[in-house]
Amino acid sequence: MGSVYTETPTAGPAAPLRAGERAYRQLRGEILDGILPPGTGLLEIEQSARIGVSRTPLRAAIARLIADGLVAGRPGRGFIVTEMNVDSIRELYEVRRALEEHAARIAADRRDPAVFLALRDQFLAAPALLAQGETGLHRYYDLIDEFDDAVAAAVANPFLVGALATVRTHLARIRRLARGNPDRLRSAAAEHLLIIDAIIAGDTSLAAHATHVHLQQSLTNVLAAIQGQPTGPVA
Amino acid sequence: MGSVYTETPTAGPAAPLRAGERAYRQLRGEILDGILPPGTGLLEIEQSARIGVSRTPLRAAIARLIADGLVAGRPGRGFIVTEMNVDSIRELYEVRRALEEHAARIAADRRDPAVFLALRDQFLAAPALLAQGETGLHRYYDLIDEFDDAVAAAVANPFLVGALATVRTHLARIRRLARGNPDRLRSAAAEHLLIIDAIIAGDTSLAAHATHVHLQQSLTNVLAAIQGQPTGPVA
DNA sequence: CGAGCATTCTATGTATACATAGGAGCTTCA
DNA sequence: TGAAGCTCCTATGTATACATAGAATGCTCG
Numbered sequence: 001m002g003s004v005y006t007e008t009p010t011a012g013p014a015a016p017l018r019a020g021e022r023a024y025r026q027l028r029g030e031i032l033d034g035i036l037p038p039g040t041g042l043l044e045i046e047q048s049a050r051i052g053v054s055r056t057p058l059r060a061a062i063a064r065l066i067a068d069g070l071v072a073g074r075p076g077r078g079f080i081v082t083e084m085n086v087d088s089i090r091e092l093y094e095v096r097r098a099l100e101e102h103a104a105r106i107a108a109d110r111r112d113p114a115v116f117l118a119l120r121d122q123f124l125a126a127p128a129l130l131a132q133g134e135t136g137l138h139r140y141y142d143l144i145d146e147f148d149d150a151v152a153a154a155v156a157n158p159f160l161v162g163a164l165a166t167v168r169t170h171l172a173r174i175r176r177l178a179r180g181n182p183d184r185l186r187s188a189a190a191e192h193l194l195i196i197d198a199i200i201a202g203d204t205s206l207a208a209h210a211t212h213v214h215l216q217q218s219l220t221n222v223l224a225a226i227q228g229q230p231t232g233p234v235a
Numbered sequence: 236m237g238s239v240y241t242e243t244p245t246a247g248p249a250a251p252l253r254a255g256e257r258a259y260r261q262l263r264g265e266i267l268d269g270i271l272p273p274g275t276g277l278l279e280i281e282q283s284a285r286i287g288v289s290r291t292p293l294r295a296a297i298a299r300l301i302a303d304g305l306v307a308g309r310p311g312r313g314f315i316v317t318e319m320n321v322d323s324i325r326e327l328y329e330v331r332r333a334l335e336e337h338a339a340r341i342a343a344d345r346r347d348p349a350v351f352l353a354l355r356d357q358f359l360a361a362p363a364l365l366a367q368g369e370t371g372l373h374r375y376y377d378l379i380d381e382f383d384d385a386v387a388a389a390v391a392n393p394f395l396v397g398a399l400a401t402v403r404t405h406l407a408r409i410r411r412l413a414r415g416n417p418d419r420l421r422s423a424a425a426e427h428l429l430i431i432d433a434i435i436a437g438d439t440s441l442a443a444h445a446t447h448v449h450l451q452q453s454l455t456n457v458l459a460a461i462q463g464q465p466t467g468p469v470a
Numbered sequence: 471c472g473a474g475c476a477t478t479c480t481a482t483g484t485a486t487a488c489a490t491a492g493g494a495g496c497t498t499c500a
Numbered sequence: 501t502g503a504a505g506c507t508c509c510t511a512t513g514t515a516t517a518c519a520t521a522g523a524a525t526g527c528t529c530g
Contacts, residue, residue: 019484043512045511054484055512056291056484056485057484069394078511088394094337095337095398098334159304159323163398170394254514255514288514289514289516290515290516291516292514295513312523313482
């Protein structure tokens with residue numbers, strides 16, 4: 001196994017990244033992007049050869065993916081990428097609703113107004129962003145992430161943030177299906193604005209209800225998108 | 236190393252249990268029971284020698300404990316049992332409230348009345364149970380588990396049940412601190428009865444509110460118990 | 471006597487060799 | 501021809517040897 005560090009040692013943004021971490025991120029990304037569709041069998045030897053790490057760190061990576069719920073496996077019979085059907089999506093949104101409503105409530109109570117005022121301005125500019133094509137779309141998704149991060153920071157609860165992170169992981173797999181619906185994204189931006197306004201105002205109840213509405217709309221849209229294309233597109 | 240299977244091959248209740256699984260269960264149990272108190276350093280070599288497995292399955296076990304949030308570790312600097320202070324307890328209950336309220340709501344909507352009617356009878360007998368000393372206490376805790384399982388079965392949502400399982404794991408560490416308060420346990424049984432009645436009646440709102448009340452009472456009791464004995468007793 | 475540096479030691483990270491169990495496919499017998 | 505049994509093969513489970521990075525400690529120099 002030749003040079004593991006093909007890149008210059010000083011190039012990385014931080015540490016050169018361990019083999020197990022690399023394997024985890026790559027597999028996770030490929031599952032989330034649909035490159036490894038649900039049902040795909042993950043063979044240790046095959047995957048370790050493909051990614052370029054030995055079996056030991058690859059096993060660690062798969063163990064983490066199992067903990068994430070992205071991979072399932074029976075002992076002695078291999079591992080497969082977990083399925084993501086309509087029922088799973090409904091179930092996921094059920095948990096998401098509980099957690100995000102609670103988070104919104106807490107965020108409205110503990111928020112730093114300045115942070116959300118800045119976000120408000122950015123969301124006001126979202127419709128213009130969405131008119132800019134692919135790059136604008138990317139920046140819009142980054143904005144959503146910023147919002148989620150701001151809520152997480154306001155909540156300041158490792159358990160809640162962790163549970164939300166788990167939900168968001170699975171959500172990333174779903175989002176791919178409903179991508180590219182400008183009308184929906186514009187509506188979503190407006191819904192986010194409502195939530196942000198409620199948080200700024202410190203109105204816990206309104207923040208929770210606005211979040212509820214937003215998630216219900218989101219779920220409806222996702223389910224409709226899936227009706228359109230029964231089985232997700234796969235490379 | 237010599238015979239891993241000291242016991243007769245046909246003795247085990249099921250499969251002989253893998254080394255990694257054994258290590259995981261033992262370490263998890265010891266952390267939950269406080270035998271390995273927060274802050275304890277888990278050295279791979281030391282622990283693998285103690286438990287009697289090699290480093291590879293022990294690493295897998297520690298990886299699972301990290302996913303559970305029971306162990307934390309900086310890469311290259313070892314692993315330690317996570318702390319559990321008053322703030323963590325408050326944060327845990329915050330998430331617990333969100334999840335259990337939602338679960339109670341759903342359970343009230345989807346429940347099988349017969350299951351909860353049976354539980355109702357058992358909880359009615361709880362005060363008598365609590366008068367029976369240690370064995371009665373044990374059976375009481377089993378009854379709580381039965382209730383939790385019944386709610387989980389009614390909810391029928393793997394994501395929500397999984398999130399609840401995570402919370403319950405950490406809760407087990409806390410419960411040890413507040414153990415042995417008969418008055419509180421009698422009150423808790425009465426609170427559970429209220430929740431069960433609401434679920435039987437299909438009253439989603441009441442089930443959620445009764446759960447909220449119960450958890451608030453539970454948190455208050457736990458915090459009071461900790462005030463009494465600042466740092467938990469350790470073997 | 472204090473601070474900086476080199477050395478050593480320890481614990482994790484990684485790779486590989488071996489053990490084992492489960493399944494697929496083939497052969498054989500009825 | 502079909503079904504049952506056996507064999508081989510493959511993939512995971514486990515153990516161990518080696519690489520490496522970080523920290524603690526002791527030494528030396530100012």
